Every structure is written in structure tokens, then in C-alpha cells.
Amino acid sequence: MVREFVGLPSPAIGRAGAGGHPCQGIYHRPAGQAPTTAFIASHYNVDFSEHYLASYLAERGYGFLGWNTRFRGNEANFLLDHALAEIGVGVRWLREQAGVERVVLLGNSGGGSLMAAYHSQAVEPNVTPVTGMRPLAALDDLPPGDLFVALAAHSGRPEVLTAWLDPSVTDERDPLSVDPALDPFNPGNGPPYSADFQLRYRGAQRERNDRITDWALAELDALDGTRARDKLFLLARNWADLRMIDPSIEPSDRRPNWCYLGEPVKANYGVFGVGMVSTLRTWLSMWSLRTSQCIAAPHLARIAVPSLVVHATADACVYDSDARRIFDAVGAADKTLEFIKADHYLLEPDGARDQAADLIAAWVADRSLAGS
Structure with a gap:
């Protein structure tokens, strides 16, 4: 060769x-x-x-x-x-x-x-x-x-990030903030996860993506007329697809409670993952459900x-x-x-x-x- x-x-x-x-x-x-x-x-x-x-x-x-x-x-x-x-x-x-x-x-x-x-x-x-x-x-x-x-x-790209987002984040500036009612690692929620929890969880994931898009658009507007054209921001907690944790959701030959970085709870609170560092324009170009191509x-x-x-x-x-x-x-x-x-x-x-x-x-x- x-x-x-x-x-x-x-x-x-x-x-x-x-x-x-x-x-x-x-x-x-x-x-x-x-x-x-x-x-x-x-x-x-x-x-x-x-x-x-x-x-x-x-x-x-x-x-x-x-x-x-x-x-x-x-x-x-x-x-x-x-x-x-x-x-x-x-x-x-x-x-x-x-x-x-x-x-x-x-x-x-x-x-x-x-x-x-x-x-x-x-x-x-x-x-x-x-x-x-x-x-x-x-x-x-x-x-x-x-x-x-x-x-x-x-x-x-927007779909996979949204499917992996942890929707229990209540403050994007605080990677430890959590809403217990949506926390996928709260034993009271599962696994196994009820159909109702899954539905609320998926909806909350989409809502989190939309909130970040709203914020990014507002931040870009705020930069208009300034010396800056874009800025970086961090995204926490994006290894939380329920399917990673609960093998009964879409059963397959995969290893249960596992993701590409190991145990989902450890990966989710770690510092490696897709979309964790982004600019406003990159979010809109690649990650936003509303604006990404x-x-x-x-x-x-x-x-x-x-x-x-x-x-x-x-x-x-x-x-x-x-x-x-x-x-x-x-x-x-x-x-x-x-x-x-x-x-x-x-x-x-x-x-x-x-x-x-x-x-x-x-x-x-x-x-x-x-x-x-």
C-alpha cells in the first residue's frame, strides 16, 4: 500500500x-x-x-x-x-x-x-x-x-447533541446546577425510565437547545456596533442520552450504561465532549436545532x-x-x-x-x- x-x-x-x-x-x-x-x-x-x-x-x-x-x-x-x-x-x-x-x-x-x-x-x-x-x-x-x-x-449534528444534552441543567453558568425532577442520574427517575419521564426529558432537551439559541442570537445582537464580532462560550453536561444509561430503550448489542467516554455519569460531569466549547456563530451554524444547516x-x-x-x-x-x-x-x-x-x-x-x-x-x- x-x-x-x-x-x-x-x-x-x-x-x-x-x-x-x-x-x-x-x-x-x-x-x-x-x-x-x-x-x-x-x-x-x-x-x-x-x-x-x-x-x-x-x-x-x-x-x-x-x-x-x-x-x-x-x-x-x-x-x-x-x-x-x-x-x-x-x-x-x-x-x-x-x-x-x-x-x-x-x-x-x-x-x-x-x-x-x-x-x-x-x-x-x-x-x-x-x-x-x-x-x-x-x-x-x-x-x-x-x-x-x-x-x-x-x-x-444538532440532533445528536440535543439527544445527548442533560436537560436538568438549570444555570448554564453553573455545571453543577440540577433540577432533580429531570436528573437522569437521580435514582428516583430511573433506570428504567417511564414513558412519561422519557417524553418530558426529550422535550426538555429540545427546550435547552432552544434557550441556548435564543441567548446566542441575543448576544450577537448585543455585539453589533462593538469591536467584537463573536465570542466563545462553554456548554456543560452533554453525555446524558437516556439510551446510554437504560439498555431497555432501543435495545441493541451495545454495552449498557456506557458511552464513548465510559460511564455516562462520569462523562457527563467531565470536561470532554462535543460542543463543549463554541462561538456564538458556530452554535448557530452547527448545533442549533433552529438555525443549523x-x-x-x-x-x-x-x-x-x-x-x-x-x-x-x-x-x-x-x-x-x-x-x-x-x-x-x-x-x-x-x-x-x-x-x-x-x-x-x-x-x-x-x-x-x-x-x-x-x-x-x-x-x-x-x-x-x-x-x-
Whole structure:
């Protein structure tokens, strides 16, 4: 296998003054071959340059560009329109420099809604800048993908954060504030959680998201006419999806009382997690249920190319309903939903990554034979 570093300027900010390229990744391909079909995978925040499936799919004869926008490790400043333009840099490189004829957009984990948004914008421009930001010309000339794969994917950035929010927070400035009647870790509430508690809890999660949006909009208005254009803020307690704690809600092969950072109660009161540091504009661009353009469903509806959705049934924080929601929302006539028994990163059981790579490679090959 050959691993080639790819570094390219951003259409939004060019090249960094210190010499680094904002858009960076690693292209994996089988030695001695120039694949005509290649995957590209990118994420809102996580470094995908050495994505865990890259070598597996290269071994099966495909190219794989693990691609990063300038927002890798920089989630607090994320802007959707800029990220999509920078993904376009990678897709264009595959077509024009690597000689690839078919590009497979691989939306893994949080990258599922991001890659859906990319293709959506490429075929039917719809993404607009956050209020106060200038339009980006490169956003209107994105090369689309030829196939779409969602792997262990969340149903959208605002949706997943809201599903994980702890609605018992009573004061956003105090990470220890709590309403006992909504506290998921109050034994009096469960687990198991009653249907009534679940309903109130889900409603309160949405209300918390809306309150933060109201506050962010008001804060932006207050900055108008000042020397500042944006500001940072912290978000506490966002590992509290009831499904993480109570395995009787949407039963699956997942480990009970567990999330990506371990026990939910410890993770929830910790300092690591999605959306914990944000700017006002980033909240509105990525996390707000009301204003974010990172909601997956409208973008998925614009995907008409053959699409594959793969759900890992032992995933701690992506559930069967997420996979089915993605599958149902995809606009393609040729779409397939598959299940594998594995955790989120396909680390367990042994062989899960081979199984996923075989499944995806065979599906892509079938579309090649069908002339897709």
C-alpha cells in the first residue's frame, strides 16, 4: 500500500503563513495501481487522515483519501460553508490529480451528515453563510460524489447533541446546577425510565437547545456596533442520552450504561465532549436545532446517487433509529441498509473492520457492474 500526503490551500483562507496547508490528508492506494474508484472521508472535527478503513479498502483495490478541513481539532470555530468548500478541494484532487473516475463519499460517524451536506450542496446549492459572514464563491462549484456510504453515522449534528444534552441543567453558568425532577442520574427517575419521564426529558432537551439559541442570537445582537464580532462560550453536561444509561430503550448489542467516554455519569460531569466549547456563530451554524444547516435530513433528500447505510449494532451512541432515519431520508432509488455486529469504531469483535470493508467493497463493485 502507498500512503501519499496531500496538502492543499483553502479556497477560504489560502495557505497558512507558517507554510502549512489548511486542507490536508493522506491518500491510500494499492502499490503499483492507480485506482479509478476512490473514497473520501472527512469529519467536522476529528482527524480522518489515517481513517481506520483506509488501508482495508486500499487492500481491496480502492483509493482512499482521509481528508481534513482546517476545522480538524478546531470544532469551536466550525463554519459549514467553509468546510464544504474545503472538502471540495479533496474531491477535485481525486478527480484531477489522482485520476479517479468515481468518488465515493464516506460519511462515518459525525461525518455522515457532513458528507451528505457536501453532496447536497454540490447538486443543489442551498447552504448559506452564518449571519454576518460573506458568501464563499467556491461553494457554488463543488464536484459531486458518485456514490454515498453512511457508516455508523449520527443522524445530524444538532440532533445528536440535543439527544445527548442533560436537560436538568438549570444555570448554564453553573455545571453543577440540577433540577432533580429531570436528573437522569437521580435514582428516583430511573433506570428504567417511564414513558412519561422519557417524553418530558426529550422535550426538555429540545427546550435547552432552544434557550441556548435564543441567548446566542441575543448576544450577537448585543455585539453589533462593538469591536467584537463573536465570542466563545462553554456548554456543560452533554453525555446524558437516556439510551446510554437504560439498555431497555432501543435495545441493541451495545454495552449498557456506557458511552464513548465510559460511564455516562462520569462523562457527563467531565470536561470532554462535543460542543463543549463554541462561538456564538458556530452554535448557530452547527448545533442549533433552529438555525443549523448541519441537520442531515434535508441534505440526504438531495442524494440521488446509489447509497449504502451500514449500522453497527453494538454502537454505544448511534442507535438503530439513527440508521433507519438516515436510510429513510436518502433520496436515492438505489439504497441499501446493512447491519454488522460491532462497536462504533469496529474494534470489536475481531474481524469487524474486515467485514465492513468486504461489505462496502462488494457493494461498490456491484454498482460498477451495474454501470452506476
